[in-house]
Amino acid sequence: MGVALTRSAQWTAAGYGTRTLEITPLNEAILKEIIMFVESFIYKHPQEAKYVFVEPLEWKTNLDPSAFESGYIVSATTVKSKEVDKDGQPLLSVSVPHIKVRSFGQLSRLLLIAKDTKLKEAQACIEANRDPVTKILGLDYNTKKEDTSIVNILDKITKDEDPDSEIKMKLGILLKQLDLHLLNHSLKHISLEICLKPTIVKNDIELLKHFSGKGEQTVLESIDYTSDYEFSNGCRAPPWRQIHGEICYVLVKPHDVETLCITCSAEGVFLNGGKTDDEGEINYERKSEIYKDLVTFLKEKSAKFSENMSKQDVRFSGEWKKKETLKEAPKKEEAAALQKALPASGKSVLEKNQINFGKSQMTKRLEPSLNWKATVDFKNRNLLKDTQEEKHGGRLERSGPPVSHRRAQLVRKSAEKIEKIISGSSSESEEDEEPPDHRQEANVDLPSEYWQIQKLVKYLKGGNQIATVIALCSMKDFNLAQETCQLAIRDVGGLEVLINLLDTDEVKCKIGSLKILKEISHNPQIRRNIVDLGGLPIMVNILDSPHKSLKCLAAETIANVAKFRRARRAVRRHGGIAKLVTLLDCAQNSGELAQSSLCDARDVEVARCGALALWSCSKSYMNKEAIRKAGGIPLLAGLLKTSHENVLIPVVGTLQECASEESYRAAIKAERIIENLVKNLNSENEQLQEHCAMAIYQCAEDKETRDLVRLHGGLKPLASLLNNTDNKERLAAVTGAIWKCSISKENVTKFREYKAIETLVGLLTDQPEEVLVNVVGALGECCQEYENRVIVQKCGGIQPLVNLLVGINQALLVNVTKAVGACAVDPESMMIIDRLDGVRLLWSLLKNPHPHVKASAAWALCPCIQNAKDAGEMVRSFVGGLELVVNLLKSDNKEVLASVCAAITNIAKDQENLAVITDHGVVPLLSKLANTNNDKLRRHLAEAISRCCMWGRNRVAFGEYKAVAPLVRYLKSNDTNVHRATAQALYQLSEDVDNCITMHENGAVKLLLDMVGSPDEELQEAAAGCISNIRRLALAIEKARYT
Amino acid sequence: MNRKKLQKLTDTLTKNCKHFNKFEVNCLINLFYNLVGEVTERQGITIGLDRNAFRNILHMTFGMTDDMIMDRVFRGFDKDNDGCVNVSEWIYGLSVFLRGTLEEKMKYCFEVFDLNGDGFISKEEMFHMLKNSLLKQPSEEDPDEGIKDLVEITLKKNGKYGKFRDHDHDGKLSFSDYEQAVREETLLLEAFGPCLPDPKSHMEFEAQVFKDPNEFNDI
Secondary structure: OHHHHHHOOOEOOOOOOOOOEOOOHHHHHHHHHHHHHHHHHHHHOHHHHOOEEEEEEEEEOOOOHHHOOOOEEEOOOEEEEOOEOOOOOEOEEEEOOEEEEEEHHHHHHHHHHHHHHHHHHHHHHHHHOOOHHHHHHOHHHOOOOOOOOHHHHHHHHHHOOOOOHHHHHHHHHHHHHHHHHHHHHHHHHHHHOOOOOHHHHHHHHHHHHHOEOOOOOOOEOEEEEOOOOOOOOOOOOOHHHHOOOEEEEEEEEOOOOOOEEEEEEOOEEEEEEEEOOOOOOEEEEEOOOOEOOHHHHHHHHOHHHHHHHHHHHHHHHHHHHHHHHHHOOOHHHHHHHHHHHHHHHHHHHHHHHHHHHHHHHHHHHHHHHHHHHHHHHHOOHHHHHHHHHHHHHHHHHHOOOHHHHHHHHHHHHHHHHHHHHHHOOOOHHHHHHOOOOOOOOOOOOOOHHHHHHHHHHHHHHHEOHHHHHHHHHHHHOOOOOOHHHHHHHHHOOHHHHHHHHHOOOOHHHHHHHHHHHHHHOOOHHHHHHHHHOOHHHHHHHHOOOOOHHHHHHHHHHHHHHOOOHHHHHHHHHOOHHHHHHHHHHHHHHHHOOOOOOHHHHHHHHHHHHHHHHHHHHOOOHHHHHHHHHOOHHHHHHHHOOOOOHHHHHHHHHHHHHHOOOHHHHHHHHHOOHHHHHHHHHOOOOHHHHHHHHHHHHHHOOOHHHHHHHHHOOOHHHHHHHOOOOOOHHHHHHHHHHHHHHOOOHHHHHHHHHOOHHHHHHHOOOOOOHHHHHHHHHHHHHHOOOHHHHHHHHHOOOHHHHHHHHHOOOHHHHHHHHHHHHHHHOOHHHHHHHHHOOHHHHHHHHOOOOOHHHHHHHHHHHHHHHHHOOOHHHHHHHOOOHHHHHHHHOOOOOHHHHHHHHHHHHHHOOOHHHHHHHHHOOHHHHHHHHOOOOOHHHHHHHHHHHHHHOOOOOHHHHHHHOOOHHHHHHHOOOOOHHHHHHHHHHHHHHOOOHHHHHHHHHOOHHHHHHHHHOOOOHHHHHHHHHHHHHHHHHHHHHHHHHHO | OOHHHHHHHHHHHHHHOOOOOHHHHHHHHHHHHHHHOHHHHOOOOOOOEEHHHHHHHHHHHHOOOOHHHHHHHHHHHOOOOOOEEOHHHHHHHHHHHHHOOHHHHHHHHHHHHOOOOOOEEEHHHHHHHHOOOEOOOOOOOOHHHHHHHHHHHHHHHHHOOOOHHHHOOOOEEEHHHHHHHHHHOHHHHHOOOOOOOOHHHHHHHHHHHOOOOOOHHHO
16 A cells, blocks of 8 residues: 555645645545445454554544444544544544544444545545554554565564464555555556656656767767757747647657657657758657657667667666656556556557547648748749758768668658558658659569679679679679669669778779769769768779879769769868869879870870869859869869860860859959960860850950950851851850850940841741840840941841740840840831830730849830830820839839839820829829939939929929938939939929928038039039029018018 | 899890880899899709799789789799799799780780680689689578679670670680770779789889889898
C-alpha cells in the first residue's frame, strides 16, 4: 500500500507537509480500490479486523457524530466506539472534527457509515496519514523503503515475540497484497494514456544532448529546441499550441538521417511537418505515428541511434536511472507495464489519432497550399526551383556518409509513400524539390550492360591495381554517353569506387577513373551524385598533381560537374578556382610563341582544360570574383593571344561570362582584351566567333569599350557576320554585339557605311526571339538618327516592327516599342505606323504587366501623338484609352510615371482630350506626384502640369491639391531641363492669385530671378512671366491698400 | 677498371643508345659497377648483375613487388640469356625502361608478358599473371572464377581490335592486337602487371643518378 501510495498516486506539488491528493482518475481509482479492500475486510478477515493498530490513524472528518448509530457512544461533539482494546481505550473516537481509528474493523464500519462521502473520508485519511502501514504495523514495517519484500516482513514478524504476531503477519501479507494490487491497477490506468510532462521531456532532451555531438560514438549529431524561450510551465510551444497539449519542438540531427523536426506533446512524440526555412515557422501537422517517448521515436527513425544507444546502454542507462529516481517517477514499472499494454492500447491510440489526423488534414490542407501558390506567383519559377535545388543540395551535403545518404533517401521515399496512403493528399513541399531521380527499380528489365558493369565494378572493388586498370579500360569501352550505362555505373555503386580511386596513389587508376567520370558527368544526375559523394574536393586536389594528363582530366571533369551552383560553390570552397587559374599559367611561357613540340602541346592542353573548368565555374558570381582575385584576367588575356582555337573558345567563354561584372569590364579594357576579341571575330571557327561577339555584347556597356571595338576594326566583321544567318546562336551574339555597339553614334555611322542597317531590317522576320530582341534593339538605337530612320522606312522595316508589337516577350517588347517610337519621330514613318494601327497596339501595351514595357510604350506614344495627323481624334478613338493613361499615374515605378507624364503632356495638347483627362482626375494624381526627387520625373511632371493648366479651373485645382510648393523646390535642382519645365509650369500656375501667394511664400521669386539670367531663352521667358504675374499681384494689393 | 677503358666503353654504349647522352651513360655505367661491386675485377667471369641482385634493385629502387614480373623484367634485360645483366644490357634495358618510346615500351612489355616467348600472350599466361589480382572472396565457390572472367574481359577488350577474334577462338593475343589496344588506350600498356617504373620512383631514380657526377655512388 505504501509503495503504491508514494509512487503511483499523484500528489499535488504544493509543499511537503500539506500535500493533498490531486483529483485525477488515477487517484480516484486507487482510493476506490482501497475502500473496497477496507470495506470487505471485516467480512473476509474477521480475526485480523480486531487487530489494534500500533498508532491510531488520525484525520479530520466531515462526518456528523449523529451519523454513528449502534455500537457507538454518541454525544454532541464526540463519538466513542463500544469496542475497546485491552487497555479499555475505544478503537474509534471522534471529537469533531478529529477522528482516531485503531482497527480495520472500525475502519470498515466507518466507511459503511460514511456512505456517499466515503471517498472523501478515505482521501482525508490517506492525506493525513502518509504512511499508514507504519502506523498500523509499527515502524519496522516502513513500506516506503523499496527493499521491503514479503520475505523481509515475514522475517521480522517471526522474530517478533509479540503475542499477536501471527495476526500481525497475516495483516502484513494482506497489506502487501493490497499494495501490489494497487500498483498493478494503477499501471493499467497509466498505460491507457501516454502522458508526457514538460519535465520528463526536458530531462530526456538534456540527457540526449549530453550524449550528442560530432564523432561516430555519439548517439546523435545534435539535438536542439526550436525555441529558446521556456514558459513558466516548462513548455516551449507557443501558447496556442500548448492548448493541443504540445510541449516543445526539437530539431534532431541523427548520424544517418536528415534533420528531424519533432513535436513533443503530452500525447507522445511525433514527427511534424518540419521547420520552413524562410519564415522559421513550424509546420505543426503530424507526419508520423506517435511514439511514447523521444528515445523510442529516435530508435525507430535512426538505425545509427539505436546502435549507438545500445553501445552506450550501460553508461547511459546508469545515468538514466539516476535521473529517473531523482524524478521520483515510477518510470521503470511504467515502461514495463507499457510494453505489455502497448499492443492493445497503442492500437486504440493510433486509431483515435487517425481520426484526428483526418480532421486536422482537412483544416490544414488549405493553408500551406495557398502559401505555396503565393510563392510561385511572386517569385520567378526557375529561380525558385534553383534555390530549392540548392537548398536540397545543402541538406544532402550535410547528411554525411554517402552510403547512409542513400539509405536515408530510401527511408524517406518509403515514408512518403506511406504518408500518401494514409493521408491521401500528398505533401507539396517534398515533391518539387528533387529533380526526377529515376533509379532503376529492381523489377524493371535491366539491360545486359547493367550486369556487365556490375561485374566490372566488383573487380574494381576487389582487384589490385592490374585488375582495376583492366576493369576501368573495359568499362570505358561501354557507350558512356548512354544514360543506361551512366546510371548503371551509379546504381551498382560504381561512382563511390571511382571516386575512391581518385584518392589513391595509383596514377593509372586515377587516370582511368577520371576518364570514365569525365564521360558520365555529362549526365546531370551523375553530376549531383559526384558532388554528394564528395568527388569535387578530391579532383581539386588532383589539379596540383605533376602529371599533366591527370590535371587535364580532373579539370575537364570539374568543367562537366560544375554545371550547377552547389558544385561551383564546392569548387570554390575547396580552393579550386585558384588552382584552375594556375593551370592557365602553364601555357604562358610557351603558349605565346605557339609552338608545336609535344611538350608545348601538352601545356596548351592543360590550359585548355583549366579554361574549360573556369568557364563552367564562372557562372557563379562569387567564382567570378575568385577568378579575378586569383589573377585570372591577365592569364586569360595572355591566352587570348594564342592561335589554338580550342583554347580560345573556353577562354573567351569565360571572359564572356565574367564580363557581366563591372570589375571585369574595367579589367578587360585595361588588359587590352577587346583587341584580341575583335581579332578572333575574324576566326573561321563559328563557336569562337559566337563567344567573341557575346563577350563584346557584354563588355560594350560603356562608351570607351564601344569606341575600342570601333578603333580595332571590330564593326566590320560584326556587320559581315550578319549575313550568315544559319547559326542562330552566333547570330544572336552578333546582333547583340551590334546592338550594344550602336549605342555610340560613331558606331552607328560605321554600321550605316557597312550597310548593316538594311541587313538588320531583313532580320526582322523569321528569326528566333533571342535574335529579334537584339536586332530590334540595334534598330532602336540606329533610328535615333534621321538618315537611318529613312533607311529603315525605305527598306520596309516599319511593318515588321509594328507586327512585333503583339508579342509577349518582355525584353523584345521593350526594344520594339523603343524602335517604333524612334521611327515615329519621322512623319512619313508615322503615317505608316498609324496606318498599321501601331498606335493602338502601343496603347494596349500600357496594360502590360511589366513596368518596363509600360514605360517604354508610353515613351513611344509621345512622338506618335506629336506627329500623327488628327492626333486628338486618334487618341479619343481609343475606348477607355485616356482613363487608362490617367490611372497609370498611380503606378509606383518612377520610369512609368515619367513616361506617362510625358504622354499626358502630349495628350493634353488637344483641348478636348485635356477636358477628358481632367474629368478622369488627372489634376489630383499629378499633384500627388509632386513630392519627388527624381529629376526625370520632375521634368515631365512639370511639363504635364503646365499643359494641364490650360483647362478650366485646373490652375486653381493644382493649388488646392498643394502641387505648387513642391514645384518651387524643383528650381533648386541641378537639371536645366527641370528648371525650364518647372518655370513654365509656375508661369502657368501664377495666373491664379492663390498660387502666386504660395510661390511667394516658398521663396520662388529669388529662384526665378536667377533663372531669368539663364542662357536658355524659354526658361528666361517663363521665369520672367511668372515673376511679372507675382509682381502684378503685389502691386494690385498695394493699390487696394492705399485706395 | 681503368679510365681509358671506361671512356671507350662509354663511347660505344652512347653510340648505341639513343635515349641517354654521354654524361648519363657515364653515370649509369658508374652506377652499374657500384652495384656489381668488387667481384667484377676478376678475370674470366662474366661481369654483371645476377637475377637476385637485379630483382633486389627492381624492388628497392622501383618498388616492384610481383616476383614473376620481376623475373620477366630480368629476362627482358638479359638479352643473351646468360643469367646475368652485363653493362651493355644494363644501359640498353634502362634506356627502354626509363626513356623508351611508346613503341619500344610496347615491345618490351609484350615480351615481359609473353611468358613462354612464343609471340603470343595466351589465356593461360594471362591467367597466370592475373591470378593474384583479385581479393579472394570467401563467399565465392570457385576463387578462380573471377580471374577467368577477368581474362575473358581482357581478351575481349584487346581482341576487339585484333584480327583473331574472328578467326581464332583459342584466345591468344598477338603483338599486333596488343599494340592496337594500347594505342587506343595507353593505360593498357602494363595491362598484366607493372613492368615499368612508376612515375614517382622513375623521377627519383633519375634525379639521384644523374644529379651530380661526384655524388652518384650512394645509391
